[in-house]
Amino acid sequence: MVPDPASLATPGAEVLRGLCGGAVHLAGDAAYDEVRLPWNLQADSRPAAVAYPAFPSEVADVVRAAASVGLRVAPQGTGHGAPPLAGRLDDAVLLRTSAMTELQVDADRRTARVGAGVRWGDVIDRAASHGLAALHTTSPGVGVAGSSLGGGLSWYARHAGLQCSMLTAVELVLADGTFVRATDSDDSELLWAARGGSGGFGVVTALEFDLLPVPQAFAGMLAWDWTHAHQVLCAWGEWAGEAPESVTSIARLLQAPDDPWLPADVRGRSLVVIDAVSVGDPARSEEVLAPLRALRPELDTFDVVPASAVARLHIDPEAPTAVYASSVLLDDLPDRAVEALLAAAGPGSGSELLFVELRQLGGALSRPAPRRGALDRMDGAFLALGVGVDTGAGWGAVREDAHRVLGVLDPWATGSAYLLMDDEPADESAGWPTASWERLTSLRATADPGGLFVPPHAARER
Incomplete structure (x- = not known):
């Protein structure tokens, strides 16, 4: 029946x-x-x-x-x-909010206005038509609102900071159903919370933010068989510590599936990969990259490309996918950390994670943003991220594998968390400095005294 x-x-x-x-x-x-x-x-x-x-x-x-x-x-x-x-x-x-798709770019003011349902790919293309770039995520399919509210790491992060710090206005509906437009002069506390406070204080319906005058970039991928991972990652870690702020890079241990959406040179292979984006003088960018090219990668796609081409550099899946992600912020990446990571996730380790990556932080990310917000900088020099898919053993096995791999990096962990890249119900308070967390919880209690809104992560005591 x-x-x-x-x-x-x-x-x-x-x-x-x-x-x-x-x-x-x-x-x-x-x-x-x-x-x-x-x-x-x-x-x-x-x-x-x-x-x-x-x-x-x-x-x-x-x-x-x-x-x-x-x-x-x-x-x-x-x-x-x-x-x-x-x-x-x-x-x-x-x-x-996927039906809220308003998108406007003001080329003269170098700003964008987007509805809460807009994805980064649409902003990237519209901005690029005006010679501009946004602080977008590594996948064009990610929503602008969620990534902006949570912080927003981008390929221009070391050069320009977090995407949330680019916000100049947010429009939202509060718990009592009233509509508010928050700027630095009106309802500024709500705008402060929107700059990296994740949510839990209202339903954001539109955002406005600054764009960058970046029509093109020097960008691409270097790849080696992952048996060269120790040499490559140690060299990259040293290089990353000296690289100028115009460069943002990611190093990955990638066990690529044999899927048709992946490039033929990558599909079905186990690789160590370095992706990077550099803004400014291309000749200078070539010089900066030279020490990594000296390691003789078998794949080198670096070139001067339109800013819009950066969107798919990381070859993230765009169609709906079942994945698990966990991350840890690191204050250093000495050779001992690389060795520990490779023993846990490299050749012969038995790890089945799709990839483990190290994102280069520092630069503008390490300094308080001129526009202060709940999250106005990143704590640490690197972010380690483990991503897995269920290969048949179940999600519990994927989580266990990710926790085991990232756990070997605990000696170099900062103790803070970047919640946008953690799929576990986390200690939400670890996502912000103590003073910012206390201010954020106070604001949530004022804006939503009845606890109507479900925050993105469950709050637990430290």
């Missing part, structure tokens, strides 16, 4: 019917199992309802209706960071 769809719905959720022009789906509805899925298919949350507002007024309607029946609200754009929400949405409305 097929159950009555109404019997599957969360009590009270029926009040949402008819909102958002009918784009609301409850448990038991025909489209529910499709619309609840995030980009990261590892997450299997089953919210009380899924709503797709197209305008701030529709967001306000959903917020008020949810509050009236004791449901919570969880904003979500693409759902790249969905796993930490798993098990926390049974009494919540998943508010998907």
